[in-house]
Amino acid sequence: MIIARLAVRDASRHPTAAGNINRISTQRRQKRPEVLNGMFHLSISRRIATAACVVVPLLTSSVRVNAEEALTRARIAELVSAAPASRVSAAEISVARASTAAAGVLSLENPAVSWMGGVRLNPDGSKPFASVASLSWPIDLGGQRSARIDAAKAEEHAVVATNSDAARRQLLAALLQHALVLQDERQVALAAVRRLLAQRLAAAAEKRRAAGEVPALDVTLALLQAGRDAAAEHSAQGARDADRQGLLTLLGLQQPGPAVEGVLVPEGDPPALQALLASVDHRTDVRAAKASMDAARARWGRERAARWPTISILAQYERDDGANIGLLGLSVPVPLLNANRSAAATSAAEVDAARARLDASMAGATGNIRELYARYLATKTALDALAPSAKLIEQTAALATRAYELGESDLASVLLAHREVLDAQAALLDAEHAHANAKIELLISAGRLPR
Numbered sequence: 001m002i003i004a005r006l007a008v009r010d011a012s013r014h015p016t017a018a019g020n021i022n023r024i025s026t027q028r029r030q031k032r033p034e035v036l037n038g039m040f041h042l043s044i045s046r047r048i049a050t051a052a053c054v055v056v057p058l059l060t061s062s063v064r065v066n067a068e069e070a071l072t073r074a075r076i077a078e079l080v081s082a083a084p085a086s087r088v089s090a091a092e093i094s095v096a097r098a099s100t101a102a103a104g105v106l107s108l109e110n111p112a113v114s115w116m117g118g119v120r121l122n123p124d125g126s127k128p129f130a131s132v133a134s135l136s137w138p139i140d141l142g143g144q145r146s147a148r149i150d151a152a153k154a155e156e157h158a159v160v161a162t163n164s165d166a167a168r169r170q171l172l173a174a175l176l177q178h179a180l181v182l183q184d185e186r187q188v189a190l191a192a193v194r195r196l197l198a199q200r201l202a203a204a205a206e207k208r209r210a211a212g213e214v215p216a217l218d219v220t221l222a223l224l225q226a227g228r229d230a231a232a233e234h235s236a237q238g239a240r241d242a243d244r245q246g247l248l249t250l251l252g253l254q255q256p257g258p259a260v261e262g263v264l265v266p267e268g269d270p271p272a273l274q275a276l277l278a279s280v281d282h283r284t285d286v287r288a289a290k291a292s293m294d295a296a297r298a299r300w301g302r303e304r305a306a307r308w309p310t311i312s313i314l315a316q317y318e319r320d321d322g323a324n325i326g327l328l329g330l331s332v333p334v335p336l337l338n339a340n341r342s343a344a345a346t347s348a349a350e351v352d353a354a355r356a357r358l359d360a361s362m363a364g365a366t367g368n369i370r371e372l373y374a375r376y377l378a379t380k381t382a383l384d385a386l387a388p389s390a391k392l393i394e395q396t397a398a399l400a401t402r403a404y405e406l407g408e409s410d411l412a413s414v415l416l417a418h419r420e421v422l423d424a425q426a427a428l429l430d431a432e433h434a435h436a437n438a439k440i441e442l443l444i445s446a447g448r449l450p451r
Helices: 024-031 073-080 084-102 144-210 216-251 273-278 284-305 341-405 411-445
Strands: 112-119 129-140 310-320 323-331
Touching: 073 144, 073 216, 084 144, 144 216, 144 284, 144 341, 144 411, 216 411, 273 341, 284 341, 341 411
Parallel strands: none
Antiparallel strands: 112 129, 129 310, 310 323
């Protein structure tokens, strides 16, 4: 009988910004450990075990989580491979490999053994015992077994490629969250400096008020400013703690967790735009789309092979009235009413759909590279324009406060100077963070691990 069995990955949380505000960045550069480069670009012709770029090959490995080791970008790349989402990917790959191992059976149908026995009633009144035993052994024709194996291997390859792209997206999300925490640390440090300056200003106002040099309004305004700056520091600390918890959650770590270290803007320059466009075929999302199209083609081949019948070799032994009878036969289904036409037509249409998705993925990847590169250049230009003002920002706040302490300036001028400093610090830090995000996204897209 004919047997046809069908087996038929930004980060909107991250604000745009960055800035080299104070000496904290220099201190972090002195402590930052060296980070190794990583490459996502691997040839499709390589074996499946190495197709999962920089993270997926580590999915089944044991990553030691040392609570004392700081969370640098290199350490995050290691921990991502042991995060909960990565363990899910490893389990999905194991499922695909199990399906591949089970696809090599000789036939989807099992041999059938039957036996019947009874009494024969002869005309002469005798009642001899009679029995029949038979065996039916199915054999697939048309290369059905090899087509099933090819389809299962292609499906496994597609699962590995898809999880490779998911691992890249997970690493990108973790690195962007890491940059956000570094920005938060800088915000907390700046808020602490502003609070100390406000406290100095309030103390100077009270001292000058006691000396009769300024009205009581100066003291009130200075105390209000000190309260606002203290509240801003607490708010910055809360945002940092929340974003840090988000990073620990992405990495599968528990509180309190290691310290977060590193420079906000990664070192080094990304490849040139033309080099990025030339290597678009090696992006994980494009490789995943290609693997999906290969899997669709393999399924189409499997369904076409399933149009061939599964014949059955028959062997029968019969014992009848003392006679032993042996029979051999062949059962050949005639594929007239159902030749698996529907499944073959559906799988052919799926190939066309997969090809369209690959074309869309290629076009989207090219556009994404151009977009990321344009954002990288724009944020770099903005940061270069603001960078020279970093030292002036630090000096302005300190000089304005000192001038009021010496009685050389009025409170309104000092508060105005502090507000300008605050706006300039925010703009510089936002510019640095925006450039850091753009650079991280571009480097990950190029298959490199930011340092």
